[in-house]
Amino acid sequence: MAAREKKGPHAILIAYPLQGHLIPSVHLAINLASRGFTITFVNTYSIHHQTTKAINGNCSGEDIFAAARESGLDIRYDTVSDGLPVELDRSLNHDEFMSGLVDLMPAHVEKLVAKIMQQSSPPVTCLVVDTFFVWGSPIAKKFGLLCVSFWTEPALVYTLYYHMDLLKKNGHFACQDNRKDPIDYIPGVKTIEPKDLTSYLQDDDANTWLHQLIFAAFNDVRGADFVLCNTVQELEPQVIEALQSYKPFYAIGPIFPRGFTNNATVATSLWSESDCTQWLNSKPHGSVLYASFGSYAHITKTALWEIANGLLLSNVSFVWVLRPDIVSSNDVDPLPVGFKEAVRGRGMIIHWCSQTQVLTHPAIGGFLTHCGWNSILESIWCEVPLLCFPLLTDQFTNRKLVVDDWKIGINLIDNQMVVTKEEVLKNVNRFMDEKIRNQLKATMGGIKKKLEYALGPGGSCEKNMECFVKELNAKSNIIASVSTD
Known part of the structure; x- marks a missing residue:
């Protein structure tokens, strides 16, 4: 029992309820668990029902990590309400769905975190939440946990959102007539054309509920203790270096399952898969x-x-x-x-x-x-x-x-x-055309080598993950020593 108490950090990881966010969140959970973390992975009820129905033909599946746990990983599984009925078609009711994630889901998350902290051993160390959840930092701080923000998109996209104030100030965003000339003032970004901004940053009107969600998310992320990003340092070095001047920002991608195609052990598909x-x-x-x-x-x-x-x-x-x-x-x-x-x-x-x-x-x-x-x-x-x-x-x-x-x-x-x-x-x-494809493949081979290097021994993914774990443990120990004084 004493050995168990000396285990590594215990993270509650809450996945954003869209498949494009769920997949890297699952892979992050497995990656952290393979480094000695205890993970309590949290899906929303609706995602749980969809994934288990897709793989079983019904909603009776209880734990999508059962097979991963059999391999020796300490990954627990729980579910939480997003505040809306499971049977609601979230695709048809997109605005209601997104507003529920902001206004209704936090109360359910707080209740679940309190329950996990009371019942779990080893003690919970940190809360890992998708950056688009706008309530991660205050919930983590309420329970005395470290907050880890998980960004599932490129660092370039992150820094564009992070610097929305600069885009506004310079008239490239949220203006009656947005400027169309190149943008050359974002730290770490040489230049970018307005047409290459994210769709939401190309809008003249920034008063929509979706823009308010983005504003709230990037206000919340300023309160996070760490940011993990599913990108490759060798692909975006200047952007990442600039972001690291604000807070600990770790490029830990590409977050792939072991063996790359070996993702059948965890259900992440929201629809039944056809075999081609x-x-x-x-x-x-x-x-x-x-x-x-x-x-x-x-x-x-x-x-x-x-x-x-x-x-x-x-x-x-x-x-x-x-x-x-x-x-x-x-x-x-x-x-x-x-x-x-x-x-x-x-x-x-x-x-x-x-x-x-x-x-x-x-x-x-x-x-x-x-x-x-x-x-x-x-x-x-x-x-x-x-x-x-x-x-x-x-x-x-x-x-x-x-x-x-x-x-x-x-x-x-x-x-x-x-x-x-x-x-x-x-x-x-x-x-x-074979000639065009061969040209593209030749270039892509060089890009793939950067991914292979990042994932290899001594690569950026491995180094950055080790650095994150070390810093997380150090900060956890400081918090623990203060709380016992």
């Missing part, structure tokens, strides 16, 4: 375009039809992930009439899949993506070039990194405001 392996096995090496617009962003039916018709005209083989609510939960079959029949044998259309499993298949030659950060990191690791079609939030900034800075992808649409089947046809064919 047999179909892909029938296709030539590098001939298939994988298309997915992620787990959250929506697309208009008009744009979807233009992309569909462009793919139809291209004669390129493709796997297209179209989740059930890609346009709306009320429109479960949004494709053009006759499209599925017209591409039969050449195109496979599914609701969801294991993306890492598809990307590692040799038949995949490219990825038509919304530029979600998880998708970009996974594509780099698999050396699959990117055809970029950003839809929302950080995806516009991520596109800049992929196309303009790292040169590992091209744009689907040159003018991101207008989608036409002709331009889709032109750029799909250009992208899938």
